Amino acid sequence: MSIETVPATTLPTELRTEITVETTVNGRAVTKQVEARRMLLDFIRDDLGLKGAKRSCDSQVCGACTVLIDGLPVSSCCTLAYEATGKQVTTIEGLSQNGVLDPVQEAFIEESAIQCGFCTPGMILAVKVLLEENPSPTREEIEQNLSSNLCRCTGYWNIIDAVERAAQRLREGDRK
């Protein structure tokens, strides 16, 4: 058979241009020079050292890298760091305050909704947004909303229970 060459490719230099990202992460103002191609996930994890968001599918399917931008969930693996400019970014590290856990985090612990924990930070942030938009979701609504957050360990049942428990606690908290 004949020889086939996998050739070298030329690097697009514009991606390596440095730009400035000015954003707020967990309430703290951050200004950093990064390559234009820097992804938000790498920015958070490697430039800011916040390791809670995880990389798995790297293609906006699994939800492990979920963070909030201005309160809405995004896949940080497929979002440029630059897109956070002028916005509020919340990561899992920003959810608990001075060691006091968010009711969603508490519910995940109490319902045994955590096994390996790799999906957990993204899942909890997605739940947070769901319950802000819909304080009393039905089981079907929970399933619809969280179907873009994968978990390979739990079989999801306990996560759904945790969402229901957190929803109840948040509603009771509102009444107090």
Next chain:
Amino acid sequence: MTVGADIPRIDARPKAVGETKFVGDLIVPGMVYGKLIRSPFAAAKITRIDARAAKALPGVITVMTGDDVLDIDPYYGHAIKDRPLIAIDRVRFAGEPVVAIAAETPEIAADAAELVEIDYEPMEAVLSIDEALAENAPHLHVTELLRKGLFHGLGEFKLDPGNICYHHQFGRGELDAAFAEADIVVEGEYEFPAVYQYAMETHTTIAEWNTTGDAAGDEVTLHSNCQHPFLVRAEIADLFQLPVASVRIVVPWLGGGFGSKSYTKMEPITVALARKAKRPVRIQNSVDESMVTTRRHGMKAWMRTGARKDGTLLVREVRAWLDTGAYADNGPRVVATAADAAPGPYRWTAVDVNAWGVYTNTSPAGSYRAFGASHLGWIGEAQVDEIGRKCGLDGVQMRELNLLEPGEYVRPGGKPLDADLKGDIRKVAQNLDWDAPKPPNTGRGVSVGLLAAGAHPVSTAFVRMEADGKVVLYVSSTDMGQGARTVFSQIVAQELALTMDEVRVMGGDTQVTPYDRSTGASRSTTLAGMAVLRSGAELREQLFDIASQQLGLPPEALEMRDGAIWHEDESLTYPDLIKAHFGMVGGELIGRGEVRPERGSGSYAEGPVFWEVCIGGVELEVDPDTGKITLLKTASVADVGKAINPKQVETQEMGGLLQGIGNAIYEEMLFDPSSGQLTNGSLFDYHIPTMLDLPESHRSTIVENADGPGPYGAKGVGEGALAGAIAAVATALGDLGIDLHALPATPERVWRAQQAARGTQQADTNGTN
């Protein structure tokens, strides 16, 4: 009491707040980043690699090829040494690493990879079992050059030239006579797909090669998300010709394993790159890279089963070919386990089983949760039900009639059955409301199977009590999400009358925590847990001895509770005892626990440590127009002997079950039949179950008969539900007359099988007219 209670996992809180560190979260000082260039060809000679431009790129530390590892014997493989740690002169599957680059940042490493030019001379590839076994098929390996791996562990190492890497055969009884006696015989050919384990955390390894300059020589430290650190250590030491003690494997929490991180995966190439770079190197796979790093074996099989007209099973004959890909990895053991599980837990007059592991030019296959039981279990269970339908017995009646009783031999010698399977089947049927009327297009099925579990029974543990009376537990089982460290803490707390917050448990570190054979085969609670229990018991004995001397009373007169030793109302706390023993506030007491084969060599042939019970129950609806399956109910039974943490048993069951559902209905790795490239190598194209795929209801039951060999009568859990679910999907479809011969049960396959069944019915009706 900590044992038997739903103690929250010790890792739940750190995971909920994002503090838990996985390998990919670690930064070792001076660490650089590896990037692999993988072959696009399934079989090719590498004729030229030009990496000059890559080497010249600022920030690139080094570029490694096969030429850089020729100073060592670069072949590894725990079963068969068949794999070079980086391609040498040729590639055997699309995705095989050909060049490894280390650079200051991951981006520079990726850029450098783009600058490398490689010439390949494509060769004829064998991309399926049939192609590999064809006469005149090219051989992937030169058989004479293959050597036995460090942990072959499956009897004589004997290979004939060709593409077969392992053959397992057993039989008993007179096969032909038994078939002659059978009134009903069912048979068929079947296919089972390759699937991807998808641990969400991909394979990640950091390697440091330290030139110590001291008499003990160089030292290698790895941070790796591996399930079997001690087996990896042995293979790395062997490859790089280092003493075992000079290789240190540190294992943090894992983001899932499911077998994908068992044995040695990315560690050899990472160590070799660190050796060349003279810097710590991290290699982190992307999902598409992990997909071609390991997978489940695809399989072709033929099976026939014979029975009397009253439904009594008589005889089964099985032939199976498992596709292990380009390198054996754990193929031989998967083949042996699949063969072993093929007869199922029934009483046979005769059986004959042959299974082969086959090399093909596809990505290597290794362990996946419930390997063996999942491969042939669904086929055997479908045939049991097929016979049942011919003699008017339902799935539960067939199993009540034919299942083995506790104490009966599953196979001659070895471990007799240590479970009440008939009781288990009745429970799963109850969970499914077995006798309730079925709506149209609804099928209901149960399944049962056994999995030879426990692997080789060698585990050790230490527990160290400090002067403040608190303990540190040293045990090497990897916690990959199954909750092993929580269960170990519960056991040691129970044995020493401590509370959970008085126990700290170390993660695996081969220079610190003691030997454990592996983490897999549902062995951690049973075997490492037993070592933990014994370490606690030994320490408890020391505490009683000291108290006995202090109080001048025999140990029998004393009791242990609430962190102290008591005689009536008088007590000595553990700090009191340690102070009395050492004469100062300091010192420590160490308990040691060991598990090893209690008889014989503990080899696979004499095993297993226990029979893991695989029970499944499924009720599903099939859309007659599209073939689409809707899951209505699932059920499982966790026959665990003793549930040390019932909540964790339940979560193992539910997680395993849903993986089984994914395997049965959705998942299949597709290799392009001409190029051999994986065509669905991303989670876009490879669907794993989401929340939308859940059944409408699920019920599981925990059975505690204290009939396991582990602590308090426990036996392992975690794999059975997966195999059980696959088989129950098959039997539930069978209940609708849908006789599926290939998985996954996609709408198209179900629809076609449904049409075929209708055709047969039509023909039958015509015949009677």
